Amino acid sequence: MRINGISGGYSDGFFISDISFNIEEGKIYALLGLNGSGKTTIIKMICGLIKLKSGNITIGEKDLFTLKEKERAKLISYVPQSGTIVYYTTVVDVVLMGATPYLNMFQTPAQEHREQALECLEILGISELADRNYLDLSEGQKQIVVIARALMQKGTYMLMDEPESSLDLINKNKLMKKIREIIINMNKSCVISMHNPEYALNYCDRILLLKDKKITEIDLKTEDINMVEKKLSEIYGQVKILEYNQKYMLYYSD
Numbered sequence: 001m002r003i004n005g006i007s008g009g010y011s012d013g014f015f016i017s018d019i020s021f022n023i024e025e026g027k028i029y030a031l032l033g034l035n036g037s038g039k040t041t042i043i044k045m046i047c048g049l050i051k052l053k054s055g056n057i058t059i060g061e062k063d064l065f066t067l068k069e070k071e072r073a074k075l076i077s078y079v080p081q082s083g084t085i086v087y088y089t090t091v092v093d094v095v096l097m098g099a100t101p102y103l104n105m106f107q108t109p110a111q112e113h114r115e116q117a118l119e120c121l122e123i124l125g126i127s128e129l130a131d132r133n134y135l136d137l138s139e140g141q142k143q144i145v146v147i148a149r150a151l152m153q154k155g156t157y158m159l160m161d162e163p164e165s166s167l168d169l170i171n172k173n174k175l176m177k178k179i180r181e182i183i184i185n186m187n188k189s190c191v192i193s194m195h196n197p198e199y200a201l202n203y204c205d206r207i208l209l210l211k212d213k214k215i216t217e218i219d220l221k222t223e224d225i226n227m228v229e230k231k232l233s234e235i236y237g238q239v240k241i242l243e244y245n246q247k248y249m250l251y252y253s254d
């Protein structure tokens with residue numbers, strides 16, 4: 001997917017211009033930036049929830065926004081920062097919503113879809129929640145259910161807005177590991193907006209660093225560690241990357 005000089009925002013204020021980057025197959029990108037820097041705005045522009053004012057997004061030769069909504073939904077799965085479901089519904093039914101792009105207008109999900117939904121819950125390790133009321137779940141459990149729904153949607157590109165924000169430390173790491181497994185095993189691509197650069201260093205291939213409405217890309221496989229520190233320091237203040245047990249940690253010296 002190529003994001004070519006896109007611009008967009010809100011009529012009453014924040015506007016971001018000329019954003020370009022590629023999303024390569026099988027890669028996980030961490031979208032990092034401080035509060036209000038525009039991470040959600042960029043994700044929403046790619047998903048078509050905020051209309052582009054200029055630029056375009058292409059997949060191969062195709063312009064993404066010339067495709068019908070259902071076709072786009074088969075390509076891109078979106079995990080929003082917070083859920084929008086406000087009525088009683090079981091967890092498995094929430095996951096089944098991910099089948100919508102594959103159904104006709106009057107078609108309801110079949111047994112086969114139900115089995116797929118249960119499989120998605122199993123992949124994410126939350127099968128036991130299947131028959132619970134979604135609204136009764138903890139915020140962290142809800143976040144994982146919404147990821148299962150995105151998985152059900154079978155999009156090649158998964159765009160996730162702080163998917164681990166409500167999880168405890170153990171579950172944050174478990175989820176990031178699981179997302180990595182899914183992306184690699186299913187040959188998908190993923191952009192995850194997040195606040196903790198340590199998750200980016202440990203679980204992602206590349207970093208998209210958003211500062212002053214501009215993106216700097218860091219390839220964690222090839223970039224020199226001192227350069228990574230330097231670039232992260234421009235956002236987070238003086239940081240040092242420490243390695244322990246094949247895991248990276250950040251030391252903030254400011």
Ligand SMILES: Nc1ncnc2c1ncn2[C@@H]1O[C@H](COP(=O)(O)OP(=O)(O)OP(=O)(O)O)[C@@H](O)[C@H]1O
Binds near residue numbers: 010036
């Ligand atoms: N619906 C909206 N209408 C007007 N302005 C908005 C709207 N949503 C967000 N903004 C503004 O756009 C800017 C970027 O917000 P955005 O949510 O994209 O940032 P973010 O990097 O995702 O922040 P956070 O890390 O806090 O989630 C902020 O100044 C915010 O106040």
